[in-house]
Amino acid sequence: xxxxxxxxxxxxxxxxxxxxxxxxxxxxxxxxxxxxxxxxxxxxxxxxxxxxxxxxxxxxxxxxxxxxxxxxxxxxxxxxxxxxxxxxxxxxxxxxxxxxxxxxxxxxxxxxxxxxxxxxxxxxxxxxxxxxxxxxxxxxxxxxxxxxxxxxxxxxxxxxx
Amino acid sequence: xxxxxxxxxxxxxxxxxxxxxxxxxxxxxxxxxxxxxxxxxxxxxxxxxxxxxxxxxxxxxxxxxxxxxxxxxxxxxxxxxxxxxxxxxxxxxxxx
Numbered sequence: 001x002x003x004x005x006x007x008x009x010x011x012x013x014x015x016x017x018x019x020x021x022x023x024x025x026x027x028x029x030x031x032x033x034x035x036x037x038x039x040x041x042x043x044x045x046x047x048x049x050x051x052x053x054x055x056x057x058x059x060x061x062x063x064x065x066x067x068x069x070x071x072x073x074x075x076x077x078x079x080x081x082x083x084x085x086x087x088x089x090x091x092x093x094x095x096x097x098x099x100x101x102x103x104x105x106x107x108x109x110x111x112x113x114x115x116x117x118x119x120x121x122x123x124x125x126x127x128x129x130x131x132x133x134x135x136x137x138x139x140x141x142x143x144x145x146x147x148x149x150x151x152x153x154x155x156x157x158x159x160x161x
Numbered sequence: 162x163x164x165x166x167x168x169x170x171x172x173x174x175x176x177x178x179x180x181x182x183x184x185x186x187x188x189x190x191x192x193x194x195x196x197x198x199x200x201x202x203x204x205x206x207x208x209x210x211x212x213x214x215x216x217x218x219x220x221x222x223x224x225x226x227x228x229x230x231x232x233x234x235x236x237x238x239x240x241x242x243x244x245x246x247x248x249x250x251x252x253x254x255x256x257x
Contacts, residue, residue, distance in 0.1 A: 014165045017210055021169035021176070024203050028179030031199060037191045040183070044199045051176075055169075055206040056224070059213045066216070073221035074209065080228050081202065088198050088235040095243035096191035 006065045013061035020054030023047050036104035037096050045089030052081050166214045173207045194238045201231025 030043025060074040097112060180203065183196035205227040212220035237247045 010162065014162050017213070018165055018169045018172075020206065021172035021210070024176040024206065025172050025179070027199060028176035028203075031183050031196055032179050037189060037195070040192060041195045044180075044195045048199050048202050052202050052206045055173075056209055059209045062213045063218065067218075069218060071218055071221050073225060077205070077209070077221070077224045077228060080225065081205070084228065084232040085198075085202055088232055088239075089195065091236055091239040092191055092194050092198065095194075095239040096189070099191075099242050101189045101191050 009061055009065035013058040013065060016054050016058030016061065018058075020051045020056075020058060023051030023054060027051060036107070037101050038093055039104065041089050041093050041096075045086055049081065049085040052085070053078060056081065163214065166210060170207060170210050170214065173203055173210065177203045177207070190238075190242050194235060194242065197238070198231055198235040201227060201234070205231070 024047075027043055027048040030047065031040050034040045034043055056074050056078045060071060060078070063069050063071050063074070103110060177200055180196045180200045184193050184200070187193045187196060205224045208220050208227060209224050212218065212224075241247050
């Protein structure tokens with residue numbers, strides 16, 4: 001391959017790495033500034049994943065152009081981060097909701113509480129005592145989710161700093 | 162070109178310190194877990210850029226290793242926050 005094309009790919013890869021690092025900085029900025037666990041996990045999951053994918057693609061292109069080595073580890077890392085980073089964000093958000101982390105004051109709609117209530121009411125009507133004796137805390141979850149929006153629980157808003 | 166790589170390493174370190182602020186400050190456990198996951202992802206990216214900066218391919222196993230460790234740690238912490246335990250023993254009476 002001509003030398004100029006290799007140099008162009010090298011510059012492109014360095015710019016990709018720089019763009020990925022900037023995306024990571026924006027992700028950290030959103031993680032600091034957003035008011036809520038769920039909004040923060042939005043920032044921490046999406047832009048951080050895109051940032052690390054840009055960085056790893058740039059590193060792969062850099063090594064392919066500057067040193068003529070195609071590293072399969074980096075390709076595997078790209079696929080791995082593309083799968084696992086949103087998965088971890090989803091797990092964390094689900095665990096936060098089920099363990100009762102309050103929503104932000106400005107939340108306009110909580111569709112998960114409505115869905116849990118809609119799915120829970122016919123089942124508790126038919127199942128009867130077995131549902132009430134369930135030790136997994138399903139009844140507590142429904143009750144808490146129902147009273148979450150208008151409840152008296154203090155909701156920490158955006159921090160005053 | 163080396164300067165730009167070094168600049169992106171500095172930016173990634175800045176992102177790691179921003180996440181560290183959320184780990185120390187975060188009001189709930191979920192904030193800290195999300196910030197720790199982001200720190201793990203950023204450290205993996207930082208190691209990859211460091212390998213490109215030193216022009217050495219010796220660091221690329223470390224990218225995968227840090228990614229797997231960060232993911233498993235996030236899963237274990239989220240399970241701990243959700244149900245108070247990480248693994249289900251087969252003879253646990255409270256198994257769900």
